Each structure stands twice: as C-alpha cells, then as structure tokens.
Amino acid sequence: MPSTALLTDHYELTMLQAALRGGTAHRRSVFELFARRLPEGRRYGVVAGVGRALDAIEDFRFDDESLAVLRDGNVVDESTLEWLAAYRFTGDIWGYAEGDAYFPYSPLVIVEGTFAEAVLLETLLLSIYNHDSAIASAASRMTQAADGRPCIEMGSRRTHEEAAVASARAAYVAGFASSSNLAARQRYDVPTAGTSAHSFTLLHDTEADAFRAQVDSLGVGTTLLVDTYDIAEAVRLGVEVAGTGLGAVRIDSGDLGVLAHQVRAQLDSLGATATRIIVTSDLDEYAIAALASAPVDGYGVGTQLVTGSGHPTSGMVYKLVARGSGQPGDDGELVSVAKKSTDKISVGGRKFALRRRRPNGTAEAEIIGIGTPPVDDGDDRDLLVQLVRGGEVVGREPLSAARDRHVAARAELPLEAQQLSKGEPVIETVHLP
Amino acid sequence: MPSTALLTDHYELTMLQAALRGGTAHRRSVFELFARRLPEGRRYGVVAGVGRALDAIEDFRFDDESLAVLRDGNVVDESTLEWLAAYRFTGDIWGYAEGDAYFPYSPLVIVEGTFAEAVLLETLLLSIYNHDSAIASAASRMTQAADGRPCIEMGSRRTHEEAAVASARAAYVAGFASSSNLAARQRYDVPTAGTSAHSFTLLHDTEADAFRAQVDSLGVGTTLLVDTYDIAEAVRLGVEVAGTGLGAVRIDSGDLGVLAHQVRAQLDSLGATATRIIVTSDLDEYAIAALASAPVDGYGVGTQLVTGSGHPTSGMVYKLVARGSGQPGDDGELVSVAKKSTDKISVGGRKFALRRRRPNGTAEAEIIGIGTPPVDDGDDRDLLVQLVRGGEVVGREPLSAARDRHVAARAELPLEAQQLSKGEPVIETVHLP
Structure with missing residues (x-):
C-alpha cells in the first residue's frame, strides 16, 4: 500500500520539530476527535470511516520518497527527518464503532500516545471522519x-x-x-x-x-x-x-x-x-x-x-484534551487542558461515553465524562471500543457489522430522529460530573 | 501507478457488453463534457482537473486484479473481459485549457473515439472535472x-x-x-x-x-x-x-x-x-x-x-452528441444525437468554441457551434486545445501555465465577474448557427 503519511498538514510536522527540539514531544497526550455541533437542523449524526481510518493508520509511514519531499522542501530539519523515518504509531486508540449514531461532543476517537506520535494523525483522521460521516x-x-x-x-x-x-x-x-x-x-x-x-x-x-x-x-x-x-x-x-x-x-x-x-x-x-x-x-x-x-x-x-x-463535511475537530504534567517523576498523571477562546471551547480530559437508555430501550442521553463512568443500571450502552492497542489495529470488523450496528443504533433513537425537518439533536449530551 | 479503471460506474461496463454484443460498440462517437448551468448565482466557472484527467486516462487499464473483480462479481461476460484486457483509449480528446473560465454549455471536453472506448471514460472524467472545477x-x-x-x-x-x-x-x-x-x-x-x-x-x-x-x-x-x-x-x-x-x-x-x-x-x-x-x-x-x-x-x-x-460539485455531464451513422459505407459521417426529455436538453454535434472579445479585450460572448467556426475578426479566442491525439497525451503542461492562464482569463471577463453577489453568468453563451 502507498504511504498515507503526506496526506497531512505541513504544520503537524513543524509542530513536531519544535516539540522534539523543546523536549515536549514525548509528553504523554490524549487527543479527542469530536464535533461541537451537528450540521444545522440534523437530529443525529452517523459515524463512518472507522475501518478506513484503521487502514490509513497502518499505512502511515514516512518512506524514502516522503522523506525526500520533506528534505528537498526544507519542511523540517534533519533530526526530525530521522525521527520520522522510524515513526510508527505505538499508542492506543478508542472510538465509537462504525455505524453508530453520534451527537455534539461525542468523543468519536480518543488517541493516546506521545504528543509527537498522536499529533501526526490529526489531518488524516479528520479527513476520513469528516468526509465519511457526512456521507453516512x-x-x-x-x-x-x-x-x-x-x-x-x-x-x-x-x-x-x-x-x-x-x-x-x-x-x-x-x-x-x-x-x-x-x-x-x-x-x-x-x-x-x-x-x-x-x-x-x-x-x-x-x-x-x-x-x-x-x-x-x-x-x-x-x-x-x-x-x-x-x-x-x-x-x-x-x-x-x-x-x-x-x-x-x-x-x-x-x-x-x-x-x-x-x-x-x-x-x-x-x-x-x-x-x-x-x-x-x-x-x-x-x-x-x-x-x-x-x-x-x-x-x-x-x-x-x-x-x-447540503452538509458535505461534519465539522469534526481533533483536540489535545490532556497531557502528561512534564514534571520529574511524572508517573503518567494527566493534566486536562483546554483552549480559552470563548467561541471554541474544548472540554479537557480523557472521556468515557455512554448512551443512556430508558428501560424500553429508547436512547435518552449521551453521557460523557472524565474519570470513572457512573454505575450502569443495565440500560447504558458503552460507546467506546478499542481500535488500536499498542500500535496494533484490534478494532477491524467486516463492513456488514457496521451496517447491522447502524440499523440497531438508529432504531434505538427517539421517534423524532425520523423527522426530516430541522430540529435539535434528538438526545441531549450530558457532561458529567 | 495503480489502475484507475474501476473508478467507474458499473453501467459503463454493462453498456459496453450490450454494445459489443449488438455490434454498435465500434461506432465512431463524440462525447461532450459540459455544464448546463453554473452553480446558482455564480458569474463564471473555472476549469480545473485537466492535468489530473490526463494522468488518469493514462492509468486507465484493466489489470488482472480489476478483471478478476469483474469476473468474480459477474459484472460482465467473458468476451467483454477479453475486450477490456486489451483496452487502451486510442481516440482524440480536445478540451478547455486548465485555469480558463467557462460558462453554461461550454464544451469543456470533447472525446472522439469508438463508443466503447469513449463511454468508459465517463465516470472518471466527470469525477475529476466536477470536483476540481468546483474547488477552483x-x-x-x-x-x-x-x-x-x-x-x-x-x-x-x-x-x-x-x-x-x-x-x-x-x-x-x-x-x-x-x-x-x-x-x-x-x-x-x-x-x-x-x-x-x-x-x-x-x-x-x-x-x-x-x-x-x-x-x-x-x-x-x-x-x-x-x-x-x-x-x-x-x-x-x-x-x-x-x-x-x-x-x-x-x-x-x-x-x-x-x-x-x-x-x-x-x-x-x-x-x-x-x-x-x-x-x-x-x-x-x-x-x-x-x-x-x-x-x-x-x-x-x-x-x-x-x-x-456552497457548491461542492459542478453539475457537469458527459453526453453522446454525435455518432457514426452505422450505415454500410459510412466513411466517418457523424449524426448529431440528443435526448428529447424536456428538462434535460443536450445540443447535438461536434462543437467549436470561441470566446468573443471586444476590441478592448473584454470578453463578450461564449460562441459555440457545430461545423466551421465563424471567420475570426482577430478578437476571438479559440478555447479548445488538443489534449489527447490517437490515444497519446499531448496536452500536458506545468501547473504554472494553468495558474497564469487563470489570471489572464479572469482579467478578460467583464467587471461584473468581480461581484460576489448572485447574478447571471457575465457573458452569454451563443449557439451558432
């Protein structure tokens, strides 16, 4: 398979270079891919592109041809090129399973690794999820x-x-x-x-x-x-x-x-x-x-x-939500981080996500929080599945599974999900605590 | 380069099979790629994707892997597969040069060859032109x-x-x-x-x-x-x-x-x-x-x-506009053809296209016709260049040429082309005779 590594924004690599030089590149980091809102008037969104994203991650390698492009264009310096030549994502990824429904702030993908290895996947993951989910x-x-x-x-x-x-x-x-x-x-x-x-x-x-x-x-x-x-x-x-x-x-x-x-x-x-x-x-x-x-x-x-x-893209973003403290003796403790600009708020921290359902099975809320999920009363559905473990893809499934999941996930939504008219998301996203 | 041949609609191949079987596949045919209208309110369109289309045509071959897909899926029969295995476009293609402006019914691409070889390029040419021109x-x-x-x-x-x-x-x-x-x-x-x-x-x-x-x-x-x-x-x-x-x-x-x-x-x-x-x-x-x-x-x-x-695609279509008569002794005479449905009219026949300009250089009309172009008074600009001759790509140029052409083509348009507000195309398309 051809490398997917250059299907990437220039700035991912200049950030990498600066972080390598500054000593922060290896800080443990959690990135989250989510949409702040659904396209205007839509009642629910559909997650798609998961299988394609897993293929693309496996093919994300800087081969000689890619490195030559970066070298000839002076995109990054030699020590960064060396680092890239050895690059392979070695972290963990969780995400919503393909075909499931999603809502504003649903943590569709959670990428844990060093800053360096996780930031590089930003552009490609967003391209795939933004496109495929818009179509689905x-x-x-x-x-x-x-x-x-x-x-x-x-x-x-x-x-x-x-x-x-x-x-x-x-x-x-x-x-x-x-x-x-x-x-x-x-x-x-x-x-x-x-x-x-x-x-x-x-x-x-x-x-x-x-x-x-x-x-x-x-x-x-x-x-x-x-x-x-x-x-x-x-x-x-x-x-x-x-x-x-x-x-x-x-x-x-x-x-x-x-x-x-x-x-x-x-x-x-x-x-x-x-x-x-x-x-x-x-x-x-x-x-x-x-x-x-x-x-x-x-x-x-x-x-x-x-x-x-009418909505050819999904407006999903990929944000750093938590990172290692960088302190000596840091044993993996994560600090939640978030941008402070008033019109683009991220909620910091590594998330859990549950679809809360009434006893009759109808979805009633998207429950998102940091830390320990609330005790399941039997009606919650855990939304995050592991997709990559230690760099190895573990979440691959036949497309028919995604197709079946979509039927089930849609059937679970309140009846208003069937209305084509513009309206609010059919369930609310609740941030805990 | 990987083959581009399966970036194609299923029906191109079933039409091919039926035409091969029926004896019409080898009729000389002229297909035209054009837009019936610009996206709503736009004053002009910009042609893009020409260079990508030429690359894609060169890579349009049915390799063993593609043929196996078609065989295993019973998409077409064995004699069609044999024909496809030997396929190579051997005809001629003319088109607007990349970066030029276009208007409703501008013949952006004219493909001449047998029906069989020309129809197969439909989906891929449209994908490239519809996308790239929308962005440009x-x-x-x-x-x-x-x-x-x-x-x-x-x-x-x-x-x-x-x-x-x-x-x-x-x-x-x-x-x-x-x-x-x-x-x-x-x-x-x-x-x-x-x-x-x-x-x-x-x-x-x-x-x-x-x-x-x-x-x-x-x-x-x-x-x-x-x-x-x-x-x-x-x-x-x-x-x-x-x-x-x-x-x-x-x-x-x-x-x-x-x-x-x-x-x-x-x-x-x-x-x-x-x-x-x-x-x-x-x-x-x-x-x-x-x-x-x-x-x-x-x-x-x-x-x-x-x-x-707001307009992610260009609405371009690829239509058969003329074909050999199929009569014994047919020495290449073409018959204009057009669909009769009232809401989707094509104008039959192999076209010429000129941008008529006032003596001060400002464009005033898109002149399109069948047969011999009118005598040039010195201000007309011929819009069609040969892109492929006898199957060989002859229209490749550096991207900088398209970039320069765009500056010139835009400068040539009436001042209203600079208005962002919705309006009619800034020049009229005139069909001759």
Missing part, C-alpha cells in the same frame, strides 16, 4: 425516508474519484442496498448495480434497437431506461422486447411521482405487474419522502448523497 | 476578494484525504499562494506552509514555553498562534520571545476585523511593524471581502474552499 449521516436520512425500499448510490461522477469510493462505502454502512462504484466492490465488497444510460439509446438507430441489444446481452431482468424520447412509447416497447418478465424501468427526469403512477398503470395494463420502477434524478431525502405514496420500487441517489445533502 | 471556481472568488493578499489553502481536514490533494491543486490553479497539504507538494509542487496549532500551545506548561520552543526551532520568521488564551497577552509575549522581527501572528477565532485592528496597533506599538497578521476561522469569499479594510496580511481558508463555498 445524509445516507441514513435517505434510507429512513425510503422506508425499506432500496436506495442505490450513484453519485461517483459528482465527487472526487476517491471520495466516490469512500461515499459508496459510507452509504452502504448507512443502509444503501448497492452502489454504482466498481472500486467500492473491489475494495469493500459493496454490491454494485447498473444497466444503461441515455448515450446507449442514442448510440442506436432506434430505441427498439437499443432495448433489443440490452435485453439480448443482459437478459430480460435488466433495467431499461425509458425517458430518452417518449416514456409511454418506451415502456410499451420495453415490454414488447423483453416480455412481461422485464426486470425494471428507470425514469430519470420529469415529475417522478406523476410519471411513476402512469408507468405503473401502463406496466400493469401490459401484464408486466412484477416489473419494478426505479427513479433517479437529483433525489434527496425530501424527494424520496415525497415519493412515499408513489409506486416506486427503488431510488437511485447521486449528487445529494455524495455532497452530504 | 470557489477559489477564484476568494483570491479575487483577497485582492492581492495571499490566500493559504488549509482545508485538507475537512474533505476526503485525496480530495484534499486535488483541492490544494485546484486552489493553486485559481490563485492561492500555498497550501497546508504535503501530498500536494509531493505530487504537484504546490508550495506548502504551516506552523502550529492550539494543541502545541496546550502541550506546554505555559504559552511562553510554547512560543520559545517554536521560535527556537523554526526561527523568528515563524507564525505564532495567538488566540489560545488571551490575544493581547500572547502578542506581547510573542514579540518578547521573538523580537520585533517576528514573522507573523495568526488569529483563529473571534471578530477577526476588530481583532486585526487591535493586534496591528499593538504590534506597531511594540515596534513589530513588519510582523504580518494572518487570519483563519471559517473564512469564505464574503468574509475575505469584509476584511478588505482590516490590516490583514493573509487569509487561511479551509472548509469553505474544499466544499466549493
């Missing part, structure tokens, strides 16, 4: 709005080509059925799907030629795109070519609700009662919800998914 | 608002880790002075910059310790972050530690305009008249413009840059 948080609203009908992720062309792969993965965590992205299949076993575009129809002399070529090659179970010319004519033609066993038709323009009703009636009248209707065309969670009463069998979602439905 | 278009507004003061790209942590590298590159094309992203230095020679974060100050027992460590290691020319505790005290301390030769101070919170005036007065009173003031903290083009009268020497821009300042 939007995706969760969409799958909720779809209420059991499959959502298909088709946004690759609307975002950076690698962000596309991560988006497909994050959408899958949050309940999407499949993706158009083949690299997501390759890397993460995300099921992929897709049939044809308008260009395929236009390539042929007639729509009938195009449909015949598609059905001949891909079988009658294929999905025919029916809005290149006239929808009613295309639907008639599709059933003529494929028979009543035609898999599905896709509508990619127009008033989807009205068209879905018309096409359903036409398909039924032609005897193609099992032929499904897939709709696409700038769908978001609101458009999906608006189609709830339309005879739609699946939603293809593109732009709005990969841009986080 | 936002960046151009920011550098314009900054009016000569340097803008520093610092958004890596707010976007996917690879999108971050592309964002740094796109911002540089559109006039940013530097980036925090080290991989952008490695891959594209984008200058990088950065000094320290709040965590560095908090790591130390006192702010004075932190400043001393930083200045000792990085020199007095460094930038000290002065808003961890009390700004006035930090500025006093910074000059005490570094002397009046202190390079810069960075303010990352609060009312930046008010604080910049206060800090400037304090620095001047301490004799640090050459110490610069860098501001950061959720800046966008509007915030930058609002600070025009404040004594600010540089803007660090993060979230709003990498999310395209």
Whole structure:
C-alpha cells in the first residue's frame, strides 16, 4: 500500500520539530476527535470511516520518497527527518464503532500516545471522519425516508474519484442496498448495480434497437431506461422486447411521482405487474419522502448523497484534551487542558461515553465524562471500543457489522430522529460530573 | 501507478457488453463534457482537473486484479473481459485549457473515439472535472476578494484525504499562494506552509514555553498562534520571545476585523511593524471581502474552499452528441444525437468554441457551434486545445501555465465577474448557427 503519511498538514510536522527540539514531544497526550455541533437542523449524526481510518493508520509511514519531499522542501530539519523515518504509531486508540449514531461532543476517537506520535494523525483522521460521516449521516436520512425500499448510490461522477469510493462505502454502512462504484466492490465488497444510460439509446438507430441489444446481452431482468424520447412509447416497447418478465424501468427526469403512477398503470395494463420502477434524478431525502405514496420500487441517489445533502463535511475537530504534567517523576498523571477562546471551547480530559437508555430501550442521553463512568443500571450502552492497542489495529470488523450496528443504533433513537425537518439533536449530551 | 479503471460506474461496463454484443460498440462517437448551468448565482466557472484527467486516462487499464473483480462479481461476460484486457483509449480528446473560465454549455471536453472506448471514460472524467472545477471556481472568488493578499489553502481536514490533494491543486490553479497539504507538494509542487496549532500551545506548561520552543526551532520568521488564551497577552509575549522581527501572528477565532485592528496597533506599538497578521476561522469569499479594510496580511481558508463555498460539485455531464451513422459505407459521417426529455436538453454535434472579445479585450460572448467556426475578426479566442491525439497525451503542461492562464482569463471577463453577489453568468453563451 502507498504511504498515507503526506496526506497531512505541513504544520503537524513543524509542530513536531519544535516539540522534539523543546523536549515536549514525548509528553504523554490524549487527543479527542469530536464535533461541537451537528450540521444545522440534523437530529443525529452517523459515524463512518472507522475501518478506513484503521487502514490509513497502518499505512502511515514516512518512506524514502516522503522523506525526500520533506528534505528537498526544507519542511523540517534533519533530526526530525530521522525521527520520522522510524515513526510508527505505538499508542492506543478508542472510538465509537462504525455505524453508530453520534451527537455534539461525542468523543468519536480518543488517541493516546506521545504528543509527537498522536499529533501526526490529526489531518488524516479528520479527513476520513469528516468526509465519511457526512456521507453516512445524509445516507441514513435517505434510507429512513425510503422506508425499506432500496436506495442505490450513484453519485461517483459528482465527487472526487476517491471520495466516490469512500461515499459508496459510507452509504452502504448507512443502509444503501448497492452502489454504482466498481472500486467500492473491489475494495469493500459493496454490491454494485447498473444497466444503461441515455448515450446507449442514442448510440442506436432506434430505441427498439437499443432495448433489443440490452435485453439480448443482459437478459430480460435488466433495467431499461425509458425517458430518452417518449416514456409511454418506451415502456410499451420495453415490454414488447423483453416480455412481461422485464426486470425494471428507470425514469430519470420529469415529475417522478406523476410519471411513476402512469408507468405503473401502463406496466400493469401490459401484464408486466412484477416489473419494478426505479427513479433517479437529483433525489434527496425530501424527494424520496415525497415519493412515499408513489409506486416506486427503488431510488437511485447521486449528487445529494455524495455532497452530504447540503452538509458535505461534519465539522469534526481533533483536540489535545490532556497531557502528561512534564514534571520529574511524572508517573503518567494527566493534566486536562483546554483552549480559552470563548467561541471554541474544548472540554479537557480523557472521556468515557455512554448512551443512556430508558428501560424500553429508547436512547435518552449521551453521557460523557472524565474519570470513572457512573454505575450502569443495565440500560447504558458503552460507546467506546478499542481500535488500536499498542500500535496494533484490534478494532477491524467486516463492513456488514457496521451496517447491522447502524440499523440497531438508529432504531434505538427517539421517534423524532425520523423527522426530516430541522430540529435539535434528538438526545441531549450530558457532561458529567 | 495503480489502475484507475474501476473508478467507474458499473453501467459503463454493462453498456459496453450490450454494445459489443449488438455490434454498435465500434461506432465512431463524440462525447461532450459540459455544464448546463453554473452553480446558482455564480458569474463564471473555472476549469480545473485537466492535468489530473490526463494522468488518469493514462492509468486507465484493466489489470488482472480489476478483471478478476469483474469476473468474480459477474459484472460482465467473458468476451467483454477479453475486450477490456486489451483496452487502451486510442481516440482524440480536445478540451478547455486548465485555469480558463467557462460558462453554461461550454464544451469543456470533447472525446472522439469508438463508443466503447469513449463511454468508459465517463465516470472518471466527470469525477475529476466536477470536483476540481468546483474547488477552483470557489477559489477564484476568494483570491479575487483577497485582492492581492495571499490566500493559504488549509482545508485538507475537512474533505476526503485525496480530495484534499486535488483541492490544494485546484486552489493553486485559481490563485492561492500555498497550501497546508504535503501530498500536494509531493505530487504537484504546490508550495506548502504551516506552523502550529492550539494543541502545541496546550502541550506546554505555559504559552511562553510554547512560543520559545517554536521560535527556537523554526526561527523568528515563524507564525505564532495567538488566540489560545488571551490575544493581547500572547502578542506581547510573542514579540518578547521573538523580537520585533517576528514573522507573523495568526488569529483563529473571534471578530477577526476588530481583532486585526487591535493586534496591528499593538504590534506597531511594540515596534513589530513588519510582523504580518494572518487570519483563519471559517473564512469564505464574503468574509475575505469584509476584511478588505482590516490590516490583514493573509487569509487561511479551509472548509469553505474544499466544499466549493456552497457548491461542492459542478453539475457537469458527459453526453453522446454525435455518432457514426452505422450505415454500410459510412466513411466517418457523424449524426448529431440528443435526448428529447424536456428538462434535460443536450445540443447535438461536434462543437467549436470561441470566446468573443471586444476590441478592448473584454470578453463578450461564449460562441459555440457545430461545423466551421465563424471567420475570426482577430478578437476571438479559440478555447479548445488538443489534449489527447490517437490515444497519446499531448496536452500536458506545468501547473504554472494553468495558474497564469487563470489570471489572464479572469482579467478578460467583464467587471461584473468581480461581484460576489448572485447574478447571471457575465457573458452569454451563443449557439451558432
């Protein structure tokens, strides 16, 4: 795997240099990755990117090529380069498990190590969590709005080509059925799907030629795109070519609700009662919800998914919350630290995090504190799992586990979590003591 | 280089299979990449990603690993896999040069080849252009608002880790002075910059310790972050530690305009008249413009840059606009094709594109047509350059050329292009004949 080490801000390395020189680099440190708030109006957030972050940490090494870049650019001095050449994260990381819900100040990742080794991971961890959680948080609203009908992720062309792969993965965590992205299949076993575009129809002399070529090659179970010319004519033609066993038709323009009703009636009248209707065309969670009463069998979602439905990033930050005292004889005692600026408050100290639940299982608060967690009355759910121990990744899991966890975590939330309208987070974050 | 071939939508390959089977795959085809509109209210767009697209096309090969994914997943049949194993784009590509401005329906990329070879590039080209142009278009507004003061790209942590590298590159094309992203230095020679974060100050027992460590290691020319505790005290301390030769101070919170005036007065009173003031903290083009009268020497821009300042994607599409007739004896005559749906119109045919300019050099229209361009009266600028000829990349250029081109292309636009307020594109797109 190529090194991920330079996917990093310049200042992480100049800070490292200054701390190495000043003798503070080896102070034991606790960094926390969290969001001060959810995107405006959102009821809950969804943690995603955990598995990708673990891969990226394993590949975070300064190889000869990286070191040459830093040397040639005079980014840091020789003694820092030497230190970097030997770098490997050897600390511990805890975090929320992938697919879980999160709220303001949920300590999504806690990194413990020396300042030097922990600060270097800042940029990369934030990039991954900020992006992937933004996509998963939007995706969760969409799958909720779809209420059991499959959502298909088709946004690759609307975002950076690698962000596309991560988006497909994050959408899958949050309940999407499949993706158009083949690299997501390759890397993460995300099921992929897709049939044809308008260009395929236009390539042929007639729509009938195009449909015949598609059905001949891909079988009658294929999905025919029916809005290149006239929808009613295309639907008639599709059933003529494929028979009543035609898999599905896709509508990619127009008033989807009205068209879905018309096409359903036409398909039924032609005897193609099992032929499904897939709709696409700038769908978001609101458009999906608006189609709830339309005879739609699946939603293809593109732009709005990969841009986080208005919130393409999660606003997460990575803050030093505690560090060794630096005193002689310091046996690991940590001092809580926090910035004092009035508009950006961090809460100092190494945290615990619990989701408090009512006896019926409904979440009622995010309990966060420093020190010993309160005695569990049986309804609390511990939210932090160990991801890295002594530098070794221990928190890897199949993506299906994250997918299952998301279903459970979302089901646990109060009913208001299902509202698409703007509002406050559905549970409050309570800081103890 | 790893293959880019699977950064592609599933349906490109199923269309290919059906077209191979049906005998239409080898029809000569012209695809066009364009945007039907600019993001709402924007006056112009900026083309970026051209160089990245050329790299990606060169690496677009189906290697054994990619083919195994497609075989194991039953994505396409064996004869299609065989065809893919030998795939290499052998056609021609023309496009707008990187850094140029664009408008609705500007033919940003024109791909000529067989249907089979041209359709496969759709997803990847769109991913790159949609992303990079969105970032460059936002960046151009920011550098314009900054009016000569340097803008520093610092958004890596707010976007996917690879999108971050592309964002740094796109911002540089559109006039940013530097980036925090080290991989952008490695891959594209984008200058990088950065000094320290709040965590560095908090790591130390006192702010004075932190400043001393930083200045000792990085020199007095460094930038000290002065808003961890009390700004006035930090500025006093910074000059005490570094002397009046202190390079810069960075303010990352609060009312930046008010604080910049206060800090400037304090620095001047301490004799640090050459110490610069860098501001950061959720800046966008509007915030930058609002600070025009404040004594600010540089803007660090993060979230709003990498999310395209409200428009994280460009809405570009890739459409088949012309194809061979498929008739016996067809000697390359092309038939224009276009979808008929009322809300998504494409204009058929292989295009030319000119920027018509008044005698004083100001752009007045984007002239697009099919066939022979009008006779140039000396003021038109041809917008299409050949990027790929017979499968070979011929349009590669240093990034500095794109950067220079952007300055010239922006200067050529009517004055209204400098307005940040919402409005229509500053020149009209005229379709000839």
